[in-house]
Amino acid sequence: MRIFVCVKQVPAGDSLLRVDGASGCVDDGDFSYEMNEPDAYALEEALQLKEKHGGEVVAISAGPARAASTIREALAKGADRGVLIEDDNLAGADAFVTARALAAALRVEEFDLVLTGLQSDDAGFGQTGVVLAELLGLPHATLIVEVQAEDGKLRVKRELEAGWFQYIGMDLPALLTIQSGINKVRYATLMGIKKARNKLLTRHTPSELGIDLAPMQTVQRVYVPTKTKQTVMIEGSADEAAKQLIEKLKFEARVL
Numbered sequence: 252m253r254i255f256v257c258v259k260q261v262p263a264g265d266s267l268l269r270v271d272g273a274s275g276c277v278d279d280g281d282f283s284y285e286m287n288e289p290d291a292y293a294l295e296e297a298l299q300l301k302e303k304h305g306g307e308v309v310a311i312s313a314g315p316a317r318a319a320s321t322i323r324e325a326l327a328k329g330a331d332r333g334v335l336i337e338d339d340n341l342a343g344a345d346a347f348v349t350a351r352a353l354a355a356a357l358r359v360e361e362f363d364l365v366l367t368g369l370q371s372d373d374a375g376f377g378q379t380g381v382v383l384a385e386l387l388g389l390p391h392a393t394l395i396v397e398v399q400a401e402d403g404k405l406r407v408k409r410e411l412e413a414g415w416f417q418y419i420g421m422d423l424p425a426l427l428t429i430q431s432g433i434n435k436v437r438y439a440t441l442m443g444i445k446k447a448r449n450k451l452l453t454r455h456t457p458s459e460l461g462i463d464l465a466p467m468q469t470v471q472r473v474y475v476p477t478k479t480k481q482t483v484m485i486e487g488s489a490d491e492a493a494k495q496l497i498e499k500l501k502f503e504a505r506v507l
Contacts, residue, residue, distance in 0.1 A: 252306035252400065252423075254297040255360065256330065257353055257367040257379070259287040260314055260321040264372070275472035286321045289368025293429040295436045296398055297366050298329045304400055307331045309360070313352040315339045319452060326447035327439035333452040334360075340464045341457075346378035347467040353379075354386040355460035364405075365426040369394060380428035391426040392419050396433050 263283040270277060286294075297308045310325035312318045313336040322333035336352045344352070357365065365387070370377035377393075384391035396416070397408035405421040410430055439447075457464055483499070485492045501507045 252304050252363045253361060254300060254364045255309045255311050255362045256294045256297045258290040258310050258312050258321055258325055259371050260284050260318040261287045261371055261373040270473050277473055286324055287368055287371050289370060289431045291436050292431050292433050293366040293368045294325050295434045296429055300400055309334060311356060313341045313349050315342045322452060323447050326450045327443040328437055332450055336455050338457050345466050345468045346376045347382055348464055350379050350382035350386055352462050353383055355462050356455055357387060363423045367428050369428045369430050384426040389424055389426045390421055393428040394430050395427045396430050
């Protein structure tokens, strides 16, 4: 079984968020970066499936050159090789552009299963996996908390609302978006880190893959909401004041 795992490099959770008031953009000059947490669970699930059924695990990412360190982390944990679609414009790409880049690279590969995290820790759209499945024409399922594979088929467990779960049977190839907490993520060992240096990391450029990086959506401005307070005096009799207060709570404050 050949499993591709989509891993994204995101700002570390303890990175200090600063907004440049002049440009309206986030100042990422002091950011440190790490693997997206839901993607780490997807990687672990792929490694466990490989240990049970054999095969190959490939870590794939779309981003700037620094994203190679995230792929190297996946290789240190046990992935067999890596693929990077490298371009600085992919650092802040929307879900559709990212999925289009990943799809272009996957079309020249052979695979049985594609895993992604449920969503990214930075943008949090939760759309890249499902858009990627559509572009590749793959059956897909989301919010996966259990995966069983046998005889070219999958049986997966989905987490629904209000404590409900759904079991689905699927044929391979397929794509799954993995829920955080599905397993216990392993750490990279010293031996794994050493071996990762010699594992293959293939780099593609968007032009090589024929990808158009024109964004479908853009962030116009990031800003800190202003906090204001305004005191309103309600006059009249007790009944009139109560009526006005209820209207304000319903239609202005929207707490009733």
